Amino acid sequence: MNKFGGEWTKQKLDILQDYLNFYMTALKNMRFKKIYIDCFAGSGKIEFSDETTIDGSTTMSLNLDNKFDEYYFIEKNKKNYHELEKIKEKHPELNIHIYNEDCNDALPKIIDNIDWRYSRGVLFIDPYATQLDFNLLRSISLTKAIDVWYLFPFYAVNRMLKKDKNIDDDWKKVLNRCLGDDSWEDDLYFESTQLNLFQDVEYEKASVKDIQRFICKKMKEVFPYVSENYLVLKNSRNSPLFLLFLLISNDNPKAIGLVKKVEKYILKDKTMV
Numbered sequence: 001m002n003k004f005g006g007e008w009t010k011q012k013l014d015i016l017q018d019y020l021n022f023y024m025t026a027l028k029n030m031r032f033k034k035i036y037i038d039c040f041a042g043s044g045k046i047e048f049s050d051e052t053t054i055d056g057s058t059t060m061s062l063n064l065d066n067k068f069d070e071y072y073f074i075e076k077n078k079k080n081y082h083e084l085e086k087i088k089e090k091h092p093e094l095n096i097h098i099y100n101e102d103c104n105d106a107l108p109k110i111i112d113n114i115d116w117r118y119s120r121g122v123l124f125i126d127p128y129a130t131q132l133d134f135n136l137l138r139s140i141s142l143t144k145a146i147d148v149w150y151l152f153p154f155y156a157v158n159r160m161l162k163k164d165k166n167i168d169d170d171w172k173k174v175l176n177r178c179l180g181d182d183s184w185e186d187d188l189y190f191e192s193t194q195l196n197l198f199q200d201v202e203y204e205k206a207s208v209k210d211i212q213r214f215i216c217k218k219m220k221e222v223f224p225y226v227s228e229n230y231l232v233l234k235n236s237r238n239s240p241l242f243l244l245f246l247l248i249s250n251d252n253p254k255a256i257g258l259v260k261k262v263e264k265y266i267l268k269d270k271t272m273v
């Protein structure tokens with residue numbers, strides 16, 4: 001991991017930690033069961049190329065002063081899963097559930113088994129690439145009880161959106177899955193005004209900013225509230241790698257108002273759009 005990667009890895013975890021602290025304080029005197037779900041959980045530790053380590057999202061969530069009633073960690077990689085098992089053993093006092101599965105399989109089961117009338121949750125989605133099925137976001141939103149931080153894999157998506165729209169079927173499937181449907185085909189490409197030698201229609205691709213706006217629009221189709229100031233995490237060449245969204249499934253205007261205030265405070269000085 002390069003130095004820059006290290007910086008935004010810390011930044012996203014700081015943002016999550018600030019939000020979890022706010023969340024637990026805001027819900028402190030409410031009788032809801034408080035739930036934290038981490039669906040690309042990692043191993044509990046993050047190591048940088050200079051061999052320094054920091055706590056990963058799972059360890060950070062367990063170490064907060066205010067404890068959640070339940071923790072759900074999903075991690076597909078066996079080795080990382082075994083590390084999570086060790087962490088669970090160290091915390092017999094906490095209610096930790098770990099799953100060595102694809103999150104697209106485990107997350108729907110977890111969501112279905114919780115009675116969201118009496119529970120509230122925060123879900124952290126932190127994939128390396130396009131693994132999350134967009135349809136899962138729809139079931140999450142239906143709970144009206146889960147706040148989501150989603151590190152959307154912009155770089156991976158943008159790379160598959162080829163300039164000339166000549167995209168093979170396998171990549172189309174991945175794009176459809178990650179973006180929810182095939183509307184990107186019409187929304188992110190337009191016919192070029194210049195015809196080629198054979199008078200064929202040629203396509204041009206939307207700008208990086210327009211692709212970001214499109215992704216934001218897709219999130220807004222699903223969630224009652226999507227962070228206005230989503231954070232753009234860039235690499236050292238200034239190319240956007242990930243977009244960090246806060247997605248709120250609770251449609252209560254009071255709850256949304258509170259989130260808007262907190263979002264401004266948490267993302268203050270960090271928004272790089």
Ligand SMILES: C[S@@+](CC[C@H](N)C(=O)[O-])C[C@H]1O[C@@H](n2cnc3c(N)ncnc32)[C@H](O)[C@@H]1O
Pocket residue numbers: 013039040041042043044045046055056057058074075076077080101102103104126127128131
């Ligand atoms: C960016 S890392 C997560 C880091 C973690 N949030 C932290 O702060 O330590 C992504 C993790 O997702 C896991 N993973 C990849 N595909 C997955 C899938 N389909 N379901 C669940 N976990 C997956 C990887 O093994 C990796 O540990």
